[in-house]
Amino acid sequence: MHDVLPVEPIKATWQHAPRWRAVESVFRNICREYGFREIRTPVMEATELFTRSVGEGTDIVSKEMFTFTDKGGRSMTLRPEGTAPALRSYIENSLWTDNPLQKLYYIATIYRYERGHRGRYREHQQTGVEALGSSDPAIDAEIISLAIEFYNRLGISETELRLNSVGCPECRPAYREALLAFAEPLLDQMSEDNQTRFRINPLRMLDSKDPRDKSLLANAPSIAEHLCPDCESHFTSLQTYLNALDVKFTLDSNLVRGFDYYTKTAFEIVSPQLGAENVIGGGGRYDGLIKELGGPATPGIGFGIGTERCLLVLEQLGITLPVASESPTAFIVVLGEKAKPVAVKLLNGLRKAGISSDIDYVGKSLKAQMRQADRAGARFACLLGDNELEKNEIAVKPMNGEGDQKMVPLDTLVEYLRSQDGI
């Protein structure tokens, strides 16, 4: 876990709130342009939601959930992923009655109980989208191109999109059998992990990074050869759409993702800028999941993007996204007890007029107040002391060499500041 600060840390410059806002803002804009609308769901859900959707045999459910019992004796879990909560909400609120196709996006904090290191955190943020109600491969392409466009707008152009089809309940069992038959005689030569996978989740054997496993399984049957006609044509069609959108991809028949609910399309996007944790986004189709969770039989597809990992890539690339200034236009410098109430009232007037402004509340000296105005990046320091009070004026000093200090009548300060360029 980590803090995201208003000041930029020296070592981890990505833990800086303005950078997060910039990334989120790019994501929101793209989602709006692509016709996705925001959904917000609670950070915690009934544990059963995740055990049923993500799958009992997955690492996430078996060892990575933040689970606890609430005062009513119910088992609750901090969401370890974004899809299941969105679908739960879709079902509970019968969103399909609003429109048979729901295109949703979220920016959510995700929790996974695991050992952290660079790029992997127990608490992290994912931005994601879900399109519910369409089995058209064109929407798979839209979702994928949305993700690619997001990276491009951030300035992350060097990415690799890996694509696969993991089949469906029609064709996967046959493939599974073929794979088991191929692997069984080799089992005692494989890694311990893969021997476990053989029993729990055979497809994951393909994803092993162990060199022994890789060579043993090099000639294993490929899912591509076992797809049913429906999955086959969906996959082919998706590739046609991606080509039409000029989205480059690499077919990877070993790509198996860590959720049990995926059907047909599965993809992930990796960045060469990162080390061990190089996946900056991933997703897939989950045509059986909504029904499984108690809703109508409805196809769906979505992805999640790791905000922290994107920020790490940006840091690696030395990219700083433009952010709106947080500096005030005016900083009121107060001298003496008499001026304070006048200054406070003035400050309120400036703010009501939409002019960002600030003042000291810790009894700083004149010099310190000037320094604070400077460090805050204020465009004008407005000095109010006994001399000014006598004449009902205020001294307005530009901080960036925009001319000389001027005496301005108190009741025209708003007008004066507004008349300055750029305000």
Next chain:
RNA sequence: GCGACCGUAGUGAAACGGUUAUCAUGCCAGUCUGUGGCUCUGGUGAUACGGGUUCGAUUCCCGUCGGUCGCCCCA
């Protein structure tokens, strides 16, 4: 869940087992009796926590907590 390494002012870094724990930066004040940035001066502020070894522990050992990096897996 497994393994390796690391925890010193707010931040970033120093300190053969031995004076008052050093430096930079930040912050406060003075230099400038009513004017920011640049000087110079002063002040502020730290050994994660709990045990142990030792005449003496920031330093060595154990535990807890936290962090970093691998494995696994994922964003």
